[in-house]
Amino acid sequence: LSFPVNDGFDWTDLTTTLVLVFFNDTATTEIYTRLFSARDVATARRAAVAAAALMLPVALLVTGLGLSVRALNPAIPAEEALPWLLYHGLPPIASALLLAGLVAALMSSADSTLLGQAVVLADDVIAGIRPLNDRGAVRVARVCVLALGGTSLALALGLRGVIASLMFAYSVFTSGVDGPVALGLLAGRFRPGPRAALAGMCVGGTLGVFGVLPGLDVPFKPYLPLVGLALSVLVPLTATALQKLSRIRVDSW
Numbered sequence: 638l639s640f641p642v643n644d645g646f647d648w649t650d651l652t653t654t655l656v657l658v659f660f661n662d663t664a665t666t667e668i669y670t671r672l673f674s675a676r677d678v679a680t681a682r683r684a685a686v687a688a689a690a691l692m693l694p695v696a697l698l699v700t701g702l703g704l705s706v707r708a709l710n711p712a713i714p715a716e717e718a719l720p721w722l723l724y725h726g727l728p729p730i731a732s733a734l735l736l737a738g739l740v741a742a743l744m745s746s747a748d749s750t751l752l753g754q755a756v757v758l759a760d761d762v763i764a765g766i767r768p769l770n771d772r773g774a775v776r777v778a779r780v781c782v783l784a785l786g787g788t789s790l791a792l793a794l795g796l797r798g799v800i801a802s803l804m805f806a807y808s809v810f811t812s813g814v815d816g817p818v819a820l821g822l823l824a825g826r827f828r829p830g831p832r833a834a835l836a837g838m839c840v841g842g843t844l845g846v847f848g849v850l851p852g853l854d855v856p857f858k859p860y861l862p863l864v865g866l867a868l869s870v871l872v873p874l875t876a877t878a879l880q881k882l883s884r885i886r887v888d889s890w
Contacts, residue, residue, distance in 0.1 A: 649859050657807040657862055662692075664810075664818040666753030667746070716798055751789075755781035765831060796851065808849040808862040813842025816869030827881075829873035836876060841869025 642648055662668065675681035706718040706726070713721055719739075723732040759778040763769070769777060796802045817834035820827070829837070844865030847855055855861070 653859060653862055654804070656866065657804070657811045660815045660866070661807050661811045664815045665750070666757060667749040670749075670753060715800060751782060751785055754785055755779075758785070762835075801849075801851075805846075805849045808845035808865075809842050810845075812845030812848070812862045812865030813838040813840075813869055816841055816866060817873055820870060820873055824874070824877075827874060827877050829877045830880070833873040833876035833880070837869040837871075837873040840872050841865035844868065 641651055672681045672685065675684060702722060703715070703718050706713060706722050709726070710721060723736060727735065755778045758781045759769075759774055763777055763781075764774060792805065793802050796805060817829060817837045820829050820837075821834065842865065844861045847853060848858055848861030848865065857864070
């Protein structure tokens with residue numbers, strides 16, 4: 638075994654993976670919905686700190702299981718490590734419990750993500766273009782659920798791999814969304830408006846897609862998700878600064 642890099646996974650791959658996975662958790666809808674449902678700010682803060690502390694041992698446990706499987710069966714593909722462990726490495730009762738837990742976690746994460754993104758798309762994007770009443774917003778959100786679910790299914794069938802699907806989602810989401818969200822929380826008087834934030838999302842997300850789309854040969858492809866993340870910050874900041882500068886010039890006249 639070679640850790641953390643090897644012939645098929647170099648330092649560029651490691652850096653990109655760490656950045657995309659780490660920053661993905663700073664802007665996911667399901668995290669904010671849980672924080673906003675807390676009793677008060679102190680409860681939300683304690684829950685966030687506790688969840689962050691638990692992520693490290695869980696990540697080490699999952700990584701340790703994967704390395705153990707690779708040590709026992711060096712030729713096994715990464716996608717088959719968990720099925721191999723369930724079939725060969727654990728007693729039947731433990732395998733059944735682990736599989737049931739994985740399915741439950743998958744269903745919980747999938748429905749939270751799908752519903753959250755559908756509501757964001759309906760309320761923050763479509764309703765911003767065409768105002769909707771409550772009943773209309775619900776109908777549009779239902780259509781968004783079907784559209785996002787169908788798109789996700791098509792991508793999963795096309796990519797044909799859990800790791801490839803996750804990296805595709807991480808690249809698009811982190812490269813496009815994290816920068817504008819961070820600016821909205823931290824930028825103060827340089828906080829971008831809706832159009833500037835949307836421009837940053839489009840530029841960053843597009844570069845993220847180009848960086849992980851199979852069969853697409855473009856220059857500097859491994860670096861495009863990181864470039865997209867940087868531009869998702871720079872584009873809204875530049876647009877906001879230009880808007881403020883134009884207002885200052887108008888006021889000076």
